[in-house]
Amino acid sequence: MNMSKPSTLVIGQGPVAEAIASRFSADVQGGVITLARPDAAAITALEHGLAAAVLVAPPAPPPSLFLDIDDARLDAQLADFTDLFEALGALLGRLNPKGAIVLVGDRGYLGAWGAADACAFSGAHVALMRCVTLEGFGAGHRANCIALDLAQDGAGVDPDEIADLAVHLASPASRAINGEIILANRGRSLRVREAKDRRADFAASASSKGPSL
Amino acid sequence: MPQLAMVTGAAQGIGRAIVERLGADGFDILALDADETQLSRSAADWREAGLTVRTAAVDCRDRAAVIKALDGVEAVDVLVNNAGISGVLDPIGQVDRAACDRVMGVNLLATIRVAQEAVRRMPDGGSVINIASRGYLGGAGAAHYVASKAAVVSLTRAMAIELRWRGVRVNAVAPGMVDTRMIDGFGDMLGALKRMEPTGAPANPAEIAAIVSVLAGPDASFVNGQILMADGGKSLGLPPL
Structure with missing residues (x-):
C-alpha cells in the first residue's frame, strides 16, 4: 500500500486502475492511496478519512456457455464479490462527509451471450452501488457506477x-449524479450484438447434452 | 403424458403455492426443499389433493444432491427456481462475510446450479422461471439480499439470450411483499411495511403462482428474458390506498 496525504483511494489492478490512480x-x-485488491481490513486501518474512493471490480x-460454467469458477467469483462487499462496508466507515464512491x-448486468455468471455478478455489483447510495444518504455520500464493455465485446477500452x-x-462537479450507472463504451451497447444465430455454438459444447456428473 | 415441473423451495410460501398451481394446471411435480420436515407435511397435503408430486430434501447449493434428485428424470419441461433466503437485515458494514456468502450461495449459486442440471434435461419449448424480488432495485439495510436478487435478474437476461438457441425461455418474477414466513423477519417493522404497500397488504402467494403459471405455459411463448414486477405498483412509487 502506498500512503501519502490520503485523500483518494483507488482499488484494483490493470490498466484502468492504473490510469485512474x-x-x-x-x-x-x-x-492517492492504492490497493491491489478490495481489502476491508486495510481500509479500516487507514489513518485518515477519504474524500473519494474508486473500486475497479x-x-x-x-466467456463460457451457461452449461459449461463449473463450480470452481462460480466459487472464485463469489469470493471476489464478497471481498468487494466487505470493502464497500469498510469504505462507508472511512469516507468523509459528502465523499464519493465510484x-x-x-x-454484464444488462445480459450478454456466453457470460451468464459474469452477468449475474455484474448485476450484483450495480445493486451494491445502489444500496451504498441509499445507506450513504445521511452522510451526504454519493455512489455511482461506470459500466465498461465485456472483454468479449471486442472493442477494448481506453x-x-x-x-x-x-x-x-x-x-x-458531479454532485447531482447519485446512484447512477454510466455506460462507458462509446454507444456500442446500442448495437444488437446478440441477434446472431448461435446454434453452432451449442453443437460444439459437449456438456450441453446429458448430466454433468 | 403429463409434463414435469421442477420447483425449488417448494415446501412453503410462494414455492408451495406454485406446486399447487402447476399441479392443478396438469403438471407432474418434482418438489425440492432443504426443510425435510416441512416438505413431508406439504407432500401429504399434496397427495391428499390428488397431485402427482415427487419430493427430495435437497440443499440446492449442493450440485451432487440436485443431480441425485433428478435421477431417473428424462425431461424437465418447466423449472421454477424459487428457493431463497433473506438473511440478516443490517447495514452493509455490519453484515459479515459468512452471512453474505450464505445469501449469495442460496439465492444465486444454487439458482445457477439447479438451472444447469434442469436445462440439460429440458426439451425444446421448455421454460425457466426465476423468482427474484422487487428489492433488486436497491434498498438500505439488505445489501447482500438486494445484490443476490439483482444477480438473479441479470442472470435471467443472460440465460434468455443464450438458451433461446436451445428453445428454452427464461423469465423472472420480481414479487414485492408476499404473505409468507420470510416477512416475519421484519419483526417490529412489519406493520409499518405492510401499510406502505400500494394495496395496503402483502400479496397472497397464489397471486405469484398464477403469474408463474402463465410464464410456464404456451400462452407466454413470445415472452423471453423479461422481469415481471409483481409488487402492486410499489416500484412506480404508488402510495398506499
Whole structure:
C-alpha cells in the first residue's frame, strides 16, 4: 500500500486502475492511496478519512456457455464479490462527509451471450452501488457506477477515458449524479450484438447434452 | 403424458403455492426443499389433493444432491427456481462475510446450479422461471439480499439470450411483499411495511403462482428474458390506498 496525504483511494489492478490512480495523482489535490485488491481490513486501518474512493471490480472470467460454467469458477467469483462487499462496508466507515464512491464494473448486468455468471455478478455489483447510495444518504455520500464493455465485446477500452470519467464522478462537479450507472463504451451497447444465430455454438459444447456428473 | 415441473423451495410460501398451481394446471411435480420436515407435511397435503408430486430434501447449493434428485428424470419441461433466503437485515458494514456468502450461495449459486442440471434435461419449448424480488432495485439495510436478487435478474437476461438457441425461455418474477414466513423477519417493522404497500397488504402467494403459471405455459411463448414486477405498483412509487 502506498500512503501519502490520503485523500483518494483507488482499488484494483490493470490498466484502468492504473490510469485512474495516475489521473488522481496528477489532477486532484491530496494524496492517492492504492490497493491491489478490495481489502476491508486495510481500509479500516487507514489513518485518515477519504474524500473519494474508486473500486475497479475484477475482470469478468473468459466467456463460457451457461452449461459449461463449473463450480470452481462460480466459487472464485463469489469470493471476489464478497471481498468487494466487505470493502464497500469498510469504505462507508472511512469516507468523509459528502465523499464519493465510484465502482468500475461492466455492462454484464444488462445480459450478454456466453457470460451468464459474469452477468449475474455484474448485476450484483450495480445493486451494491445502489444500496451504498441509499445507506450513504445521511452522510451526504454519493455512489455511482461506470459500466465498461465485456472483454468479449471486442472493442477494448481506453483507460484514460475511463479515468477522466472516474475523476469527474468522484468530484463535487458531479454532485447531482447519485446512484447512477454510466455506460462507458462509446454507444456500442446500442448495437444488437446478440441477434446472431448461435446454434453452432451449442453443437460444439459437449456438456450441453446429458448430466454433468 | 403429463409434463414435469421442477420447483425449488417448494415446501412453503410462494414455492408451495406454485406446486399447487402447476399441479392443478396438469403438471407432474418434482418438489425440492432443504426443510425435510416441512416438505413431508406439504407432500401429504399434496397427495391428499390428488397431485402427482415427487419430493427430495435437497440443499440446492449442493450440485451432487440436485443431480441425485433428478435421477431417473428424462425431461424437465418447466423449472421454477424459487428457493431463497433473506438473511440478516443490517447495514452493509455490519453484515459479515459468512452471512453474505450464505445469501449469495442460496439465492444465486444454487439458482445457477439447479438451472444447469434442469436445462440439460429440458426439451425444446421448455421454460425457466426465476423468482427474484422487487428489492433488486436497491434498498438500505439488505445489501447482500438486494445484490443476490439483482444477480438473479441479470442472470435471467443472460440465460434468455443464450438458451433461446436451445428453445428454452427464461423469465423472472420480481414479487414485492408476499404473505409468507420470510416477512416475519421484519419483526417490529412489519406493520409499518405492510401499510406502505400500494394495496395496503402483502400479496397472497397464489397471486405469484398464477403469474408463474402463465410464464410456464404456451400462452407466454413470445415472452423471453423479461422481469415481471409483481409488487402492486410499489416500484412506480404508488402510495398506499
